[in-house]
Amino acid sequence: MEDVYIARAGAHGIKRNTEHKLRALCEAAGLSSAVSENDLTAVKVHFGERGNDAFVNPMHVASVAAEVQTIGAKPFVTDTNTLYVGGRRNAADNLETAAKHGFTWPVLSCPVLIADGLKGTNFREVEVYGKHFEHVKVASDIVSADSMVVISHFKGHEVAGFGGALKNLGMGYAASEGKREQHTTRPLLLPEKCITCGACINACPEFCISIEGPSIAIDTDRCIGCLMCMNTCPQHAIDLDWQDDGVVFVEWMIEYAAGAVANKTGKVFYINFLTNITPHCDCTPWNDTPFVPDIGILASRDPVALDKACYDLVNNAEGVHGTLLPDHHHAGEEKFTRVWPGTNPELQFTIAEEMGLGRREYRLKEI
Ligand code: SF4
Numbered sequence: 056m057e058d059v060y061i062a063r064a065g066a067h068g069i070k071r072n073t074e075h076k077l078r079a080l081c082e083a084a085g086l087s088s089a090v091s092e093n094d095l096t097a098v099k100v101h102f103g104e105r106g107n108d109a110f111v112n113p114m115h116v117a118s119v120a121a122e123v124q125t126i127g128a129k130p131f132v133t134d135t136n137t138l139y140v141g142g143r144r145n146a147a148d149n150l151e152t153a154a155k156h157g158f159t160w161p162v163l164s165c166p167v168l169i170a171d172g173l174k175g176t177n178f179r180e181v182e183v184y185g186k187h188f189e190h191v192k193v194a195s196d197i198v199s200a201d202s203m204v205v206i207s208h209f210k211g212h213e214v215a216g217f218g219g220a221l222k223n224l225g226m227g228y229a230a231s232e233g234k235r236e237q238h239t240t241r242p243l244l245l246p247e248k249c250i251t252c253g254a255c256i257n258a259c260p261e262f263c264i265s266i267e268g269p270s271i272a273i274d275t276d277r278c279i280g281c282l283m284c285m286n287t288c289p290q291h292a293i294d295l296d297w298q299d300d301g302v303v304f305v306e307w308m309i310e311y312a313a314g315a316v317a318n319k320t321g322k323v324f325y326i327n328f329l330t331n332i333t334p335h336c337d338c339t340p341w342n343d344t345p346f347v348p349d350i351g352i353l354a355s356r357d358p359v360a361l362d363k364a365c366y367d368l369v370n371n372a373e374g375v376h377g378t379l380l381p382d383h384h385h386a387g388e389e390k391f392t393r394v395w396p397g398t399n400p401e402l403q404f405t406i407a408e409e410m411g412l413g414r415r416e417y418r419l420k421e422i
């Protein structure tokens with residue numbers, strides 16, 4: 056059973072501000088056991104797509120980087136390039152977005168770099184020997200780092216059910232080519248529901264949707280499987296083949312997560328922000344109303360136990376009415392499959408345990 060530490064949301068004094076909470080979490084959960092003096096430490100975050108402001112506040116990332124510096128290590132804040140056209144497809148755009156979102160030296164007091172290079176082609180093949188991949192393509196500077204602090208915003212995800220530390224490892228550490236390997240899912244059109252409103256056409260980064268007759272057509276040769284169209288459609292006329300695509304997506308993602316930490320046994324520390332718990336991933340260029348209130352910040356050395364604790368805390372919270380959560384508002388009712396029908400959030404824990412990433416049993420400790 057793994058220890059997961061939580062600093063609850065809310066504060067009634069300076070000792071409970073976020074900086075103090077993060078310091079206490081780093082101490083209690085053992086940051087200094089994962090990070091050593093003189094390490095080059097990758098502090099992995101999600102900069103947030105342009106238009107999204109639900110990502111972890113860079114001031115809080117700065118507090119964690121300062122803890123790394125206190126140990127005598129050298130932190131650098133990092134993320135990778137995206138597959139889709141947006142504000143983060145290459146390092147030039149990505150760094151510009153990072154700066155606009157506050158991830159700059161004056162805020163962080165440490166460098167910011169894009170771990171898979173200018174065009175997402177800097178990766179190393181890492182052996183995983185999973186069900187689908189023998190090797191995965193992990194961003195070079197992640198593999199080169201001596202230790203890692205993985206800072207994740209825990210929220211919903213349209214295919215995986217939720218996104219937390221495991222998704223940050225799996226999708227977030229993959230170089231662009233690795234993300235392409237994980238996005239071979241394709242949208243499934245339900246033409247009888249389509250009202251040809253055009254929202255998906257405007258959302259598609261690859262311009263591969265057009266109106267044809269009473270519905271739309273998707274050019275699957277050009278489609279990159281980003282599912283922005285599914286996220287956007289107000290009629291739920293775009294879906295996935297959940298039996299196959301949903302399961303395989305999670306399997307690919309977790310195999311990539313195993314690759315991200317393959318050369319760092321005992322050298323990774325995880326922090327999840329269970330705040331601003333939005334339905335969508337921070338890759339969407341917007342963020343909807345949180346469907347449960349803020350819960351707190353959690354830290355652990357085990358990403359599986361950490362994500363499971365966050366998953367349980369969300370389900371045990373009271374849901375917020377008037378959000379994407381249509382029912383199951385009572386504490387104790389499962390929420391993610393109500394926000395994203397068809398997903399199987401628990402699958403992440405099962406596959407992560409099979410891949411040796413950690414264990415889902417946890418002991419929650421308050422700080
Ligand atoms: S967003 Fe949905 S309803 Fe609108 S055109 Fe696309 S598939 Fe049809």
Ligand code: SF4
Pocket residue numbers: 242258259260261262263264273277278279280281282283284285
């Ligand atoms: S998944 Fe949808 S939005 Fe993304 S590229 Fe394919 S058609 Fe376009």
